[in-house]
Amino acid sequence: MNNVINNLINSLAGEFKKYELDEKIQFSLSKIGGYDLQINNLVKHNKSDYFHELQENVIKTINSSNIFLPVVKNDIGFLNLNLNHIYLMKNITNTQSDFENKNKSKIIFDYGGPNIGKPLHVGHMRTLNIGRSLYNIHSFIGNEVVSDIHLGDWGMPIAQIITYLEKEAIEPQSLDSSQLEIIYPKSSEEYRQNKDFKTRAQEINKLLNNNDQQLLKTWESIKELSVNSLKENFAILNHSFDYWLGESDVNNLIPKMIDELLKNEKIVYDDGALISEEDTDPKILITKSDGSYLYITTDLATILFRQKNIGYDKTFYIVDNRQSLHFEQLFSSIKFFEFNNLEHEHISYGTLNDRDGNPYKTRDGGTKPLSELFEETYKYIKEINNALDDSIISQLTNSVLTYSDLITNRKTDYKFDLEKFTNVNGKTGIYAQYSQVRAKKLLDNIENNNNELNNLTLNDVDKKLLSKLYLFSYFIEQSALLNEPHHLANYLYEISNLFNQFYESEKILEIDNSDRLSSKIYITNLFLTTSQNVMWCLGMTPVKKM
Protein backbone atom coordinates (compact mmCIF):
# COMPACT_ATOMS: atom_id res chain seq x y z
CA MET A 1 0.00 0.00 0.00
CA ASN A 2 1.05 3.61 -0.37
CA ASN A 3 2.34 5.72 2.49
CA VAL A 4 -1.01 7.38 3.15
CA ILE A 5 -2.88 4.13 3.76
CA ASN A 6 0.06 2.44 5.47
CA ASN A 7 0.22 5.27 7.99
CA LEU A 8 -3.43 4.76 8.75
CA ILE A 9 -2.97 1.00 9.15
CA ASN A 10 -0.09 1.68 11.52
CA SER A 11 -2.11 4.07 13.61
CA LEU A 12 -4.78 1.37 13.86
CA ALA A 13 -2.26 -1.24 14.90
CA GLY A 14 -2.93 -0.93 18.61
CA GLU A 15 -6.69 -1.43 18.46
CA PHE A 16 -6.66 -5.21 18.38
CA LYS A 17 -3.82 -5.41 20.85
CA LYS A 18 -5.98 -3.78 23.52
CA TYR A 19 -7.96 -7.00 23.55
CA GLU A 20 -4.91 -9.20 23.17
CA LEU A 21 -5.67 -10.02 19.57
CA ASP A 22 -2.90 -10.51 17.04
CA GLU A 23 -4.56 -8.89 14.09
CA LYS A 24 -4.30 -5.95 11.74
CA ILE A 25 -7.01 -3.91 10.08
CA GLN A 26 -7.35 -5.07 6.48
CA PHE A 27 -8.85 -3.13 3.65
CA SER A 28 -10.58 -5.05 0.86
CA LEU A 29 -12.23 -3.89 -2.30
CA SER A 30 -15.87 -3.19 -1.64
CA LYS A 31 -18.35 -5.72 -2.91
CA ILE A 32 -21.23 -3.42 -2.17
CA GLY A 33 -22.16 -0.91 -4.84
CA GLY A 34 -21.42 2.68 -3.99
CA TYR A 35 -18.41 2.11 -1.74
CA ASP A 36 -14.70 1.97 -2.51
CA LEU A 37 -13.31 -0.22 0.26
CA GLN A 38 -14.54 -2.33 3.14
CA ILE A 39 -13.15 -3.70 6.37
CA ASN A 40 -14.26 -7.27 7.08
CA ASN A 41 -12.13 -8.45 9.90
CA LEU A 42 -14.21 -6.92 12.66
CA VAL A 43 -17.18 -9.12 11.82
CA LYS A 44 -15.84 -12.22 13.48
CA HIS A 45 -15.70 -10.36 16.79
CA ASN A 46 -19.32 -9.25 16.70
CA LYS A 47 -20.38 -11.69 19.45
CA SER A 48 -17.74 -10.48 21.88
CA ASP A 49 -18.42 -7.89 24.59
CA TYR A 50 -15.64 -5.60 23.40
CA PHE A 51 -17.02 -5.49 19.85
CA HIS A 52 -18.77 -2.13 20.01
CA GLU A 53 -15.85 -0.48 21.73
CA LEU A 54 -13.38 -1.90 19.19
CA GLN A 55 -15.56 -0.87 16.30
CA GLU A 56 -16.05 2.64 17.61
CA ASN A 57 -12.33 3.14 18.21
CA VAL A 58 -11.50 1.98 14.71
CA ILE A 59 -14.12 4.26 13.21
CA LYS A 60 -12.85 7.20 15.26
CA THR A 61 -9.27 6.73 14.09
CA ILE A 62 -10.27 6.33 10.45
CA ASN A 63 -12.54 9.37 10.55
CA SER A 64 -9.85 11.56 12.02
CA SER A 65 -7.42 10.58 9.27
CA ASN A 66 -9.40 12.38 6.55
CA ILE A 67 -8.45 9.68 4.05
CA PHE A 68 -12.04 8.50 3.92
CA LEU A 69 -15.42 10.15 4.12
CA PRO A 70 -17.16 9.30 7.43
CA VAL A 71 -17.22 5.54 7.87
CA VAL A 72 -20.53 3.74 7.40
CA LYS A 73 -20.96 0.81 9.76
CA ASN A 74 -23.50 -1.97 9.64
CA ASP A 75 -24.94 -4.16 12.37
CA ILE A 76 -23.08 -7.34 11.49
CA GLY A 77 -19.79 -5.50 11.74
CA PHE A 78 -18.71 -4.55 8.23
CA LEU A 79 -17.28 -1.09 7.76
CA ASN A 80 -17.89 0.61 4.45
CA LEU A 81 -15.61 3.31 3.18
CA ASN A 82 -15.53 5.93 0.51
CA LEU A 83 -12.31 7.69 -0.37
CA ASN A 84 -12.05 11.39 0.39
CA HIS A 85 -10.96 12.66 -3.01
CA ILE A 86 -10.23 16.17 -1.85
CA TYR A 87 -7.79 15.00 0.80
CA LEU A 88 -6.15 12.42 -1.44
CA MET A 89 -5.67 14.92 -4.23
CA LYS A 90 -3.01 16.62 -2.13
CA ASN A 91 -1.42 13.42 -0.85
CA ILE A 92 -1.38 10.86 -3.64
CA THR A 93 0.47 11.13 -6.94
CA ASN A 94 0.53 7.48 -8.07
CA THR A 95 4.26 7.74 -8.64
CA GLN A 96 7.06 5.80 -7.05
CA SER A 97 7.43 8.45 -4.36
CA ASP A 98 4.13 7.30 -2.82
CA PHE A 99 5.81 4.06 -1.90
CA GLU A 100 8.32 4.00 0.86
CA ASN A 101 9.68 0.56 1.61
CA LYS A 102 11.06 0.15 5.08
CA ASN A 103 11.60 -3.61 4.82
CA LYS A 104 13.09 -3.73 1.39
CA SER A 105 14.44 -7.01 0.11
CA LYS A 106 17.05 -7.86 -2.47
CA ILE A 107 15.39 -10.19 -4.92
CA ILE A 108 16.95 -12.20 -7.71
CA PHE A 109 14.62 -12.90 -10.61
CA ASP A 110 15.68 -16.04 -12.41
CA TYR A 111 13.78 -16.16 -15.66
CA GLY A 112 14.02 -16.45 -19.41
CA GLY A 113 16.34 -19.42 -19.36
CA PRO A 114 16.83 -19.83 -23.11
CA ASN A 115 19.13 -22.57 -24.34
CA ILE A 116 22.00 -21.60 -26.57
CA GLY A 117 21.70 -22.98 -30.06
CA LYS A 118 17.92 -22.76 -29.92
CA PRO A 119 15.86 -19.83 -31.09
CA LEU A 120 13.33 -18.27 -28.71
CA HIS A 121 9.98 -19.87 -29.27
CA VAL A 122 6.48 -19.09 -28.09
CA GLY A 123 7.06 -21.21 -24.99
CA HIS A 124 9.52 -18.59 -23.76
CA MET A 125 6.96 -15.86 -23.82
CA ARG A 126 5.43 -16.40 -20.40
CA THR A 127 8.63 -16.56 -18.40
CA LEU A 128 9.85 -13.42 -20.17
CA ASN A 129 6.62 -11.49 -19.68
CA ILE A 130 5.97 -12.57 -16.11
CA GLY A 131 9.61 -12.19 -15.13
CA ARG A 132 9.97 -8.70 -16.53
CA SER A 133 6.70 -7.59 -14.99
CA LEU A 134 7.50 -8.89 -11.50
CA TYR A 135 10.95 -7.36 -11.73
CA ASN A 136 9.40 -3.97 -12.54
CA ILE A 137 6.66 -4.25 -9.94
CA HIS A 138 9.06 -5.04 -7.12
CA SER A 139 11.37 -2.31 -8.28
CA PHE A 140 8.47 0.17 -8.28
CA ILE A 141 7.53 -0.55 -4.69
CA GLY A 142 11.11 -0.12 -3.57
CA ASN A 143 12.71 -3.54 -3.47
CA GLU A 144 16.22 -4.07 -4.78
CA VAL A 145 15.90 -6.17 -7.91
CA VAL A 146 18.38 -8.21 -9.93
CA SER A 147 17.61 -10.28 -12.99
CA ASP A 148 19.60 -13.25 -14.21
CA ILE A 149 18.73 -14.94 -17.46
CA HIS A 150 20.16 -18.28 -16.30
CA LEU A 151 21.26 -19.34 -19.74
CA GLY A 152 20.98 -23.01 -20.68
CA ASP A 153 24.53 -23.09 -21.98
CA TRP A 154 25.65 -26.42 -20.61
CA GLY A 155 24.72 -30.06 -20.51
CA MET A 156 23.25 -32.49 -23.02
CA PRO A 157 21.70 -30.09 -25.52
CA ILE A 158 25.07 -28.44 -26.11
CA ALA A 159 26.81 -31.80 -26.25
CA GLN A 160 24.31 -32.88 -28.87
CA ILE A 161 25.06 -29.88 -31.05
CA ILE A 162 28.80 -30.37 -30.77
CA THR A 163 28.43 -34.05 -31.59
CA TYR A 164 26.46 -33.12 -34.67
CA LEU A 165 29.10 -30.63 -35.82
CA GLU A 166 31.76 -33.26 -35.31
CA LYS A 167 29.83 -35.90 -37.22
CA GLU A 168 29.06 -33.62 -40.17
CA ALA A 169 32.56 -32.09 -40.06
CA ILE A 170 31.18 -28.56 -39.75
CA GLU A 171 33.59 -25.88 -38.59
CA PRO A 172 31.92 -24.08 -35.65
CA GLN A 173 33.55 -20.79 -36.65
CA SER A 174 31.87 -20.91 -40.06
CA LEU A 175 28.33 -21.01 -38.65
CA ASP A 176 25.83 -18.20 -38.53
CA SER A 177 22.93 -18.08 -36.08
CA SER A 178 20.27 -19.23 -38.53
CA GLN A 179 22.31 -22.31 -39.44
CA LEU A 180 22.82 -23.03 -35.76
CA GLU A 181 19.09 -22.90 -35.19
CA ILE A 182 18.53 -25.54 -37.84
CA ILE A 183 21.17 -27.80 -36.34
CA TYR A 184 19.56 -28.08 -32.92
CA PRO A 185 16.44 -30.04 -33.91
CA LYS A 186 18.53 -32.24 -36.19
CA SER A 187 21.00 -33.11 -33.46
CA SER A 188 18.31 -33.84 -30.89
CA GLU A 189 16.63 -36.11 -33.45
CA GLU A 190 19.91 -37.96 -34.01
CA TYR A 191 20.33 -38.29 -30.28
CA ARG A 192 17.04 -40.11 -30.02
CA GLN A 193 17.43 -42.29 -33.10
CA ASN A 194 21.13 -43.11 -33.30
CA LYS A 195 22.79 -45.11 -30.53
CA ASP A 196 26.38 -44.28 -31.52
CA PHE A 197 25.50 -40.63 -31.66
CA LYS A 198 23.95 -40.79 -28.21
CA THR A 199 27.02 -42.51 -26.76
CA ARG A 200 29.33 -39.92 -28.30
CA ALA A 201 27.16 -37.05 -27.06
CA GLN A 202 27.28 -38.41 -23.53
CA GLU A 203 31.03 -38.69 -23.82
CA ILE A 204 31.31 -35.13 -25.02
CA ASN A 205 29.06 -33.94 -22.23
CA LYS A 206 31.36 -35.52 -19.69
CA LEU A 207 34.48 -34.17 -21.38
CA LEU A 208 32.98 -30.70 -21.27
CA ASN A 209 32.24 -31.06 -17.58
CA ASN A 210 35.94 -31.89 -17.18
CA ASN A 211 37.01 -28.79 -19.10
CA ASP A 212 38.35 -30.37 -22.30
CA GLN A 213 40.10 -27.39 -23.93
CA GLN A 214 39.32 -28.20 -27.56
CA LEU A 215 35.65 -28.77 -26.86
CA LEU A 216 35.48 -25.65 -24.73
CA LYS A 217 36.66 -23.62 -27.73
CA THR A 218 33.91 -25.04 -29.89
CA TRP A 219 31.41 -24.46 -27.12
CA GLU A 220 32.54 -20.87 -26.73
CA SER A 221 32.02 -19.96 -30.34
CA ILE A 222 28.56 -21.53 -30.31
CA LYS A 223 27.70 -19.62 -27.19
CA GLU A 224 28.87 -16.30 -28.56
CA LEU A 225 26.89 -16.75 -31.74
CA SER A 226 23.82 -17.69 -29.79
CA VAL A 227 24.00 -14.94 -27.18
CA ASN A 228 24.39 -12.27 -29.86
CA SER A 229 21.33 -13.58 -31.62
CA LEU A 230 19.38 -13.62 -28.35
CA LYS A 231 20.35 -10.04 -27.61
CA GLU A 232 19.12 -8.93 -31.02
CA ASN A 233 15.81 -10.62 -30.35
CA PHE A 234 15.49 -9.13 -26.89
CA ALA A 235 16.12 -5.67 -28.26
CA ILE A 236 13.05 -6.07 -30.45
CA LEU A 237 10.98 -7.52 -27.62
CA ASN A 238 12.15 -4.98 -25.02
CA HIS A 239 13.82 -7.38 -22.65
CA SER A 240 17.07 -6.90 -20.82
CA PHE A 241 18.93 -8.66 -18.02
CA ASP A 242 21.33 -7.54 -15.33
CA TYR A 243 23.24 -10.80 -15.45
CA TRP A 244 23.82 -13.12 -18.37
CA LEU A 245 25.05 -15.96 -16.24
CA GLY A 246 24.54 -19.52 -17.29
CA GLU A 247 24.89 -23.05 -16.12
CA SER A 248 28.47 -23.05 -17.39
CA ASP A 249 29.46 -20.31 -14.95
CA VAL A 250 28.97 -22.62 -12.00
CA ASN A 251 30.49 -25.74 -13.53
CA ASN A 252 33.77 -25.29 -11.74
CA LEU A 253 32.09 -24.99 -8.34
CA ILE A 254 30.52 -28.41 -8.62
CA PRO A 255 33.43 -30.77 -7.79
CA LYS A 256 34.10 -28.95 -4.54
CA MET A 257 30.40 -28.82 -3.70
CA ILE A 258 30.10 -32.56 -4.22
CA ASP A 259 33.20 -33.30 -2.18
CA GLU A 260 31.84 -31.33 0.73
CA LEU A 261 28.46 -32.99 0.53
CA LEU A 262 30.10 -36.41 0.46
CA LYS A 263 32.31 -35.47 3.37
CA ASN A 264 29.31 -34.31 5.40
CA GLU A 265 27.44 -37.46 4.44
CA LYS A 266 24.63 -35.51 2.84
CA ILE A 267 24.89 -37.56 -0.35
CA VAL A 268 25.85 -41.17 -1.06
CA TYR A 269 26.67 -43.37 -4.03
CA ASP A 270 23.90 -45.47 -5.43
CA ASP A 271 24.69 -47.57 -8.51
CA GLY A 272 27.45 -45.10 -9.31
CA ALA A 273 25.15 -42.12 -9.13
CA LEU A 274 24.98 -39.73 -6.20
CA ILE A 275 21.72 -39.41 -4.34
CA SER A 276 20.72 -37.23 -1.44
CA GLU A 277 20.46 -38.78 2.00
CA GLU A 278 17.34 -36.76 2.64
CA ASP A 279 14.32 -38.93 3.26
CA THR A 280 12.20 -38.13 0.24
CA ASP A 281 10.09 -40.02 -2.22
CA PRO A 282 11.34 -40.18 -4.89
CA LYS A 283 14.98 -39.95 -3.83
CA ILE A 284 16.79 -36.90 -5.11
CA LEU A 285 19.39 -37.74 -7.75
CA ILE A 286 22.34 -35.33 -7.58
CA THR A 287 24.63 -36.68 -10.33
CA LYS A 288 24.35 -39.36 -13.00
CA SER A 289 26.07 -42.72 -12.67
CA ASP A 290 28.78 -41.64 -15.12
CA GLY A 291 29.51 -38.71 -12.85
CA SER A 292 28.06 -36.04 -15.14
CA TYR A 293 25.82 -33.30 -13.87
CA LEU A 294 22.10 -32.79 -13.87
CA TYR A 295 19.66 -29.89 -13.77
CA ILE A 296 19.67 -29.92 -9.96
CA THR A 297 23.47 -30.15 -9.79
CA THR A 298 23.95 -26.85 -11.56
CA ASP A 299 21.00 -25.23 -9.80
CA LEU A 300 22.50 -26.08 -6.43
CA ALA A 301 25.86 -24.71 -7.47
CA THR A 302 24.09 -21.59 -8.73
CA ILE A 303 22.76 -21.00 -5.21
CA LEU A 304 26.32 -21.07 -3.87
CA PHE A 305 27.47 -18.79 -6.65
CA ARG A 306 24.76 -16.21 -6.06
CA GLN A 307 25.13 -16.32 -2.32
CA LYS A 308 28.81 -15.48 -2.68
CA ASN A 309 28.89 -13.16 -5.69
CA ILE A 310 25.53 -11.40 -5.76
CA GLY A 311 23.90 -11.72 -2.35
CA TYR A 312 20.13 -11.86 -1.94
CA ASP A 313 17.21 -12.19 0.44
CA LYS A 314 14.92 -13.94 -2.00
CA THR A 315 15.16 -15.70 -5.32
CA PHE A 316 12.16 -16.06 -7.57
CA TYR A 317 12.33 -18.76 -10.23
CA ILE A 318 9.89 -17.95 -12.99
CA VAL A 319 9.56 -21.38 -14.59
CA ASP A 320 6.56 -23.32 -15.80
CA ASN A 321 4.73 -25.47 -13.31
CA ARG A 322 5.63 -28.79 -14.87
CA GLN A 323 8.94 -28.33 -13.13
CA SER A 324 7.46 -28.02 -9.66
CA LEU A 325 8.95 -31.32 -8.50
CA HIS A 326 12.40 -30.10 -9.46
CA PHE A 327 11.99 -26.95 -7.40
CA GLU A 328 10.49 -28.84 -4.50
CA GLN A 329 13.63 -31.00 -4.52
CA LEU A 330 15.93 -28.03 -5.01
CA PHE A 331 14.43 -26.03 -2.16
CA SER A 332 14.40 -28.87 0.32
CA SER A 333 17.98 -29.75 -0.67
CA ILE A 334 19.11 -26.18 0.04
CA LYS A 335 17.89 -26.64 3.60
CA PHE A 336 19.03 -30.24 3.97
CA PHE A 337 22.51 -29.42 2.68
CA GLU A 338 22.53 -26.37 4.95
CA PHE A 339 23.41 -23.94 2.16
CA ASN A 340 21.30 -21.13 3.59
CA ASN A 341 17.93 -20.20 5.06
CA LEU A 342 17.05 -17.59 2.49
CA GLU A 343 13.76 -17.46 0.68
CA HIS A 344 13.36 -19.29 -2.62
CA GLU A 345 10.11 -19.40 -4.50
CA HIS A 346 9.01 -21.14 -7.64
CA ILE A 347 6.84 -18.64 -9.49
CA SER A 348 5.13 -21.24 -11.61
CA TYR A 349 2.94 -20.65 -14.60
CA GLY A 350 0.66 -22.68 -16.78
CA THR A 351 1.66 -24.33 -19.97
CA LEU A 352 1.35 -22.41 -23.15
CA ASN A 353 -0.83 -24.65 -25.28
CA ASP A 354 -1.73 -24.39 -28.90
CA ARG A 355 -5.17 -23.46 -30.10
CA ASP A 356 -6.46 -27.00 -29.62
CA GLY A 357 -5.10 -27.24 -26.11
CA ASN A 358 -2.08 -29.41 -26.93
CA PRO A 359 1.20 -28.40 -25.33
CA TYR A 360 3.96 -27.04 -27.49
CA LYS A 361 6.89 -29.37 -27.38
CA THR A 362 10.05 -27.61 -26.29
CA ARG A 363 12.65 -30.03 -27.48
CA ASP A 364 11.19 -31.08 -30.78
CA GLY A 365 11.60 -29.40 -34.10
CA GLY A 366 8.69 -27.50 -35.55
CA THR A 367 7.92 -25.22 -32.62
CA LYS A 368 6.85 -21.73 -33.46
CA PRO A 369 9.63 -19.18 -33.08
CA LEU A 370 8.73 -16.13 -31.03
CA SER A 371 9.96 -13.89 -33.83
CA GLU A 372 7.34 -15.41 -36.12
CA LEU A 373 4.58 -14.58 -33.67
CA PHE A 374 5.93 -11.05 -33.45
CA GLU A 375 5.88 -10.69 -37.25
CA GLU A 376 2.32 -11.97 -37.56
CA THR A 377 1.06 -9.61 -34.90
CA TYR A 378 3.00 -6.73 -36.40
CA LYS A 379 1.44 -7.28 -39.82
CA TYR A 380 -2.02 -7.53 -38.34
CA ILE A 381 -1.67 -4.18 -36.59
CA LYS A 382 -0.14 -2.54 -39.64
CA GLU A 383 -3.17 -3.54 -41.69
CA ILE A 384 -5.43 -1.75 -39.23
CA ASN A 385 -3.39 1.41 -39.31
CA ASN A 386 -0.63 1.53 -41.87
CA ALA A 387 -0.05 5.25 -41.40
CA LEU A 388 1.83 4.63 -38.16
CA ASP A 389 5.60 4.64 -37.83
CA ASP A 390 7.30 1.29 -37.69
CA SER A 391 8.53 1.97 -34.19
CA ILE A 392 5.00 2.63 -32.94
CA ILE A 393 3.67 -0.53 -34.58
CA SER A 394 6.53 -2.38 -32.99
CA GLN A 395 5.61 -1.02 -29.56
CA LEU A 396 1.97 -1.86 -30.10
CA THR A 397 2.95 -5.37 -31.11
CA ASN A 398 4.88 -5.76 -27.89
CA SER A 399 1.92 -4.39 -25.97
CA VAL A 400 -0.32 -7.06 -27.47
CA LEU A 401 2.11 -9.88 -26.80
CA THR A 402 2.72 -8.71 -23.25
CA TYR A 403 -0.74 -7.73 -22.14
CA SER A 404 -2.55 -10.74 -23.61
CA ASP A 405 -0.16 -12.93 -21.71
CA LEU A 406 -0.41 -11.11 -18.40
CA ILE A 407 -4.17 -10.63 -18.24
CA THR A 408 -4.60 -14.31 -17.41
CA ASN A 409 -3.64 -15.66 -14.01
CA ARG A 410 -0.18 -17.11 -14.48
CA LYS A 411 -1.13 -20.40 -12.85
CA THR A 412 -3.71 -21.47 -15.38
CA ASP A 413 -2.84 -23.13 -18.64
CA TYR A 414 -2.98 -20.82 -21.55
CA LYS A 415 -4.37 -21.49 -25.00
CA PHE A 416 -2.38 -19.76 -27.66
CA ASP A 417 -4.90 -18.17 -29.95
CA LEU A 418 -3.72 -15.74 -32.59
CA GLU A 419 -7.08 -14.03 -32.60
CA LYS A 420 -6.92 -13.43 -28.88
CA PHE A 421 -3.41 -12.05 -29.11
CA THR A 422 -4.32 -9.65 -31.85
CA ASN A 423 -7.81 -8.70 -30.71
CA VAL A 424 -8.19 -4.97 -30.50
CA ASN A 425 -11.39 -4.93 -28.46
CA GLY A 426 -11.85 -5.51 -24.78
CA LYS A 427 -9.06 -6.32 -22.38
CA THR A 428 -6.11 -5.81 -24.67
CA GLY A 429 -2.91 -3.85 -24.75
CA ILE A 430 -4.21 -1.92 -27.75
CA TYR A 431 -7.22 -0.70 -25.81
CA ALA A 432 -5.02 0.52 -22.97
CA GLN A 433 -2.70 2.30 -25.38
CA TYR A 434 -5.61 3.90 -27.19
CA SER A 435 -7.11 5.23 -23.97
CA GLN A 436 -3.81 6.73 -22.97
CA VAL A 437 -3.28 8.36 -26.37
CA ARG A 438 -6.73 9.94 -26.07
CA ALA A 439 -5.73 11.43 -22.73
CA LYS A 440 -2.46 12.78 -24.10
CA LYS A 441 -4.11 14.35 -27.10
CA LEU A 442 -6.75 15.91 -24.90
CA LEU A 443 -4.12 17.53 -22.69
CA ASP A 444 -2.26 18.73 -25.79
CA ASN A 445 -5.43 20.46 -26.94
CA ILE A 446 -5.87 22.35 -23.71
CA GLU A 447 -3.97 25.61 -23.71
CA ASN A 448 -3.07 25.72 -20.06
CA ASN A 449 -3.16 22.31 -18.48
CA ASN A 450 -1.21 23.26 -15.39
CA ASN A 451 -3.76 25.61 -13.92
CA GLU A 452 -4.24 25.86 -10.19
CA LEU A 453 -6.77 23.54 -8.68
CA ASN A 454 -8.49 24.68 -5.50
CA ASN A 455 -11.64 22.62 -5.40
CA LEU A 456 -12.53 19.37 -6.97
CA THR A 457 -15.90 19.63 -8.64
CA LEU A 458 -16.99 16.14 -9.49
CA ASN A 459 -19.84 14.29 -11.14
CA ASP A 460 -20.51 10.56 -10.81
CA VAL A 461 -18.20 9.42 -13.60
CA ASP A 462 -15.40 11.65 -12.28
CA LYS A 463 -15.76 10.16 -8.83
CA LYS A 464 -15.73 6.60 -10.07
CA LEU A 465 -12.58 7.15 -12.10
CA LEU A 466 -10.85 9.07 -9.35
CA SER A 467 -11.60 6.41 -6.74
CA LYS A 468 -10.18 3.74 -8.98
CA LEU A 469 -7.08 5.81 -9.64
CA TYR A 470 -6.49 6.28 -5.93
CA LEU A 471 -6.65 2.51 -5.48
CA PHE A 472 -3.53 1.98 -7.58
CA SER A 473 -1.55 0.98 -4.50
CA TYR A 474 -4.06 -1.71 -3.63
CA PHE A 475 -3.57 -3.43 -6.98
CA ILE A 476 0.18 -3.11 -7.11
CA GLU A 477 0.37 -4.53 -3.60
CA GLN A 478 -1.81 -7.44 -4.61
CA SER A 479 0.39 -8.16 -7.60
CA ALA A 480 3.61 -7.93 -5.58
CA LEU A 481 2.33 -9.95 -2.65
CA LEU A 482 1.13 -12.84 -4.76
CA ASN A 483 3.60 -12.32 -7.61
CA GLU A 484 0.66 -12.16 -9.96
CA PRO A 485 0.76 -9.40 -12.57
CA HIS A 486 -2.80 -10.08 -13.73
CA HIS A 487 -4.25 -7.94 -10.94
CA LEU A 488 -2.46 -4.93 -12.39
CA ALA A 489 -3.25 -5.92 -15.96
CA ASN A 490 -6.94 -6.03 -15.14
CA TYR A 491 -6.63 -2.76 -13.24
CA LEU A 492 -5.19 -1.18 -16.36
CA TYR A 493 -8.30 -2.23 -18.25
CA GLU A 494 -10.56 -0.87 -15.52
CA ILE A 495 -8.98 2.59 -15.40
CA SER A 496 -8.84 2.71 -19.20
CA ASN A 497 -12.50 1.82 -19.45
CA LEU A 498 -13.48 4.38 -16.80
CA PHE A 499 -11.38 6.99 -18.53
CA ASN A 500 -13.18 6.32 -21.81
CA GLN A 501 -16.51 6.77 -20.04
CA PHE A 502 -15.20 9.97 -18.46
CA TYR A 503 -13.95 11.16 -21.83
CA GLU A 504 -17.20 10.45 -23.66
CA SER A 505 -19.54 11.74 -21.01
CA GLU A 506 -18.76 15.38 -21.64
CA LYS A 507 -16.80 17.52 -24.09
CA ILE A 508 -14.06 18.71 -21.83
CA LEU A 509 -12.78 21.41 -24.18
CA GLU A 510 -16.20 23.03 -24.07
CA ILE A 511 -16.39 23.39 -20.30
CA ASP A 512 -16.30 27.08 -19.31
CA ASN A 513 -16.56 26.76 -15.52
CA SER A 514 -12.94 26.99 -14.43
CA ASP A 515 -13.26 24.78 -11.32
CA ARG A 516 -14.88 22.04 -13.30
CA LEU A 517 -12.36 22.32 -16.12
CA SER A 518 -9.48 22.21 -13.63
CA SER A 519 -10.96 19.12 -12.03
CA LYS A 520 -11.22 17.40 -15.40
CA ILE A 521 -7.64 18.28 -16.24
CA TYR A 522 -6.43 17.08 -12.87
CA ILE A 523 -8.17 13.73 -13.31
CA THR A 524 -6.88 13.33 -16.86
CA ASN A 525 -3.33 14.01 -15.71
CA LEU A 526 -3.65 11.54 -12.85
CA PHE A 527 -5.05 8.94 -15.23
CA LEU A 528 -2.13 9.47 -17.59
CA THR A 529 0.46 9.11 -14.83
CA THR A 530 -1.24 6.03 -13.44
CA SER A 531 -1.71 4.35 -16.77
CA GLN A 532 1.92 4.97 -17.71
CA ASN A 533 3.18 3.58 -14.44
CA VAL A 534 0.99 0.51 -14.65
CA MET A 535 2.21 -0.07 -18.19
CA TRP A 536 5.77 0.24 -17.00
CA CYS A 537 5.08 -2.31 -14.28
CA LEU A 538 3.67 -4.69 -16.85
CA GLY A 539 6.56 -4.17 -19.25
CA MET A 540 4.71 -2.16 -21.88
CA THR A 541 5.99 1.00 -23.55
CA PRO A 542 3.42 3.78 -23.98
CA VAL A 543 3.06 5.06 -27.53
CA LYS A 544 2.77 8.74 -28.42
CA LYS A 545 0.01 8.37 -30.94
CA MET A 546 -1.91 5.74 -32.78
Place this chain on the structure above:
RNA sequence: GCUCUCGUAGCUCAAAUGGAUAGAGCAACAGACUUCUAAUCUGUAGGUUAUAGGUUCGAGUCCUAUCGAGAGCGCCA
Protein backbone atom coordinates in the same frame (compact mmCIF):
# COMPACT_ATOMS: atom_id res chain seq x y z
C1' G B 1 -0.04 -47.25 -9.68
C1' C B 2 1.73 -42.87 -6.66
C1' U B 3 2.04 -37.37 -6.18
C1' C B 4 0.54 -32.48 -7.52
C1' U B 5 -2.70 -28.81 -9.96
C1' C B 6 -7.42 -27.70 -11.67
C1' G B 7 -13.20 -27.88 -12.59
C1' U B 8 -17.14 -20.72 -11.97
C1' A B 9 -22.03 -17.72 -17.83
C1' G B 10 -21.95 -20.48 -24.87
C1' C B 11 -16.19 -19.26 -24.98
C1' U B 12 -11.70 -17.04 -22.24
C1' C B 13 -11.08 -15.75 -17.34
C1' A B 14 -11.73 -12.54 -12.13
C1' A B 15 -13.18 -12.86 -7.11
C1' A B 16 -5.30 -12.76 -1.67
C1' U B 17 -5.57 -14.05 3.83
C1' G B 18 -13.34 -17.72 4.56
C1' G B 19 -17.29 -12.07 4.49
C1' A B 20 -22.67 -9.05 2.50
C1' U B 21 -26.54 -9.66 -3.73
C1' A B 22 -20.23 -14.53 -7.58
C1' G B 23 -17.90 -10.07 -11.45
C1' A B 24 -15.31 -8.78 -16.34
C1' G B 25 -14.01 -9.48 -21.55
C1' C B 26 -15.34 -12.07 -26.11
C1' A B 27 -19.36 -13.85 -28.93
C1' A B 28 -25.09 -12.61 -29.46
C1' C B 29 -28.94 -8.89 -29.66
C1' A B 30 -30.52 -3.40 -29.46
C1' G B 31 -28.75 1.65 -29.68
C1' A B 32 -25.08 6.32 -30.03
C1' C B 33 -20.47 9.04 -34.89
C1' U B 34 -20.48 16.50 -39.81
C1' U B 35 -15.73 13.18 -32.92
C1' C B 36 -11.53 16.88 -27.42
C1' U B 37 -8.81 10.18 -31.94
C1' A B 38 -15.83 5.61 -32.78
C1' A B 39 -9.24 1.08 -32.33
C1' U B 40 -14.86 4.36 -28.48
C1' C B 41 -19.36 4.45 -25.48
C1' U B 42 -24.49 2.85 -23.67
C1' G B 43 -28.11 -0.98 -22.87
C1' U B 44 -30.17 -6.29 -22.90
C1' A B 45 -29.51 -11.33 -22.09
C1' G B 46 -26.61 -15.17 -19.98
C1' G B 47 -25.13 -18.97 -13.00
C1' U B 48 -27.83 -24.91 -8.37
C1' U B 49 -19.50 -22.09 -8.75
C1' A B 50 -18.58 -30.56 -11.53
C1' U B 51 -21.54 -33.81 -7.81
C1' A B 52 -22.64 -35.38 -2.64
C1' G B 53 -21.67 -34.60 2.29
C1' G B 54 -19.04 -31.89 6.39
C1' U B 55 -16.74 -27.70 9.39
C1' U B 56 -19.37 -22.28 11.24
C1' C B 57 -22.54 -16.69 12.51
C1' G B 58 -20.91 -17.04 7.16
C1' A B 59 -17.93 -21.44 1.91
C1' G B 60 -16.38 -20.48 -5.22
C1' U B 61 -12.45 -20.34 -1.28
C1' C B 62 -11.26 -25.00 4.19
C1' C B 63 -12.07 -30.81 5.04
C1' U B 64 -13.83 -35.86 3.06
C1' A B 65 -15.64 -38.83 -0.94
C1' U B 66 -17.05 -39.40 -6.08
C1' C B 67 -16.78 -37.95 -11.28
C1' G B 68 -13.94 -35.34 -15.04
C1' A B 69 -9.39 -32.75 -17.12
C1' G B 70 -4.12 -31.74 -17.14
C1' A B 71 0.90 -32.31 -15.44
C1' G B 72 4.92 -34.83 -12.98
C1' C B 73 7.09 -39.40 -11.09
C1' G B 74 16.35 -40.82 -9.85
C1' C B 75 20.43 -40.88 -14.75
C1' C B 76 16.69 -34.62 -20.32
C1' A B 77 16.53 -29.55 -18.93
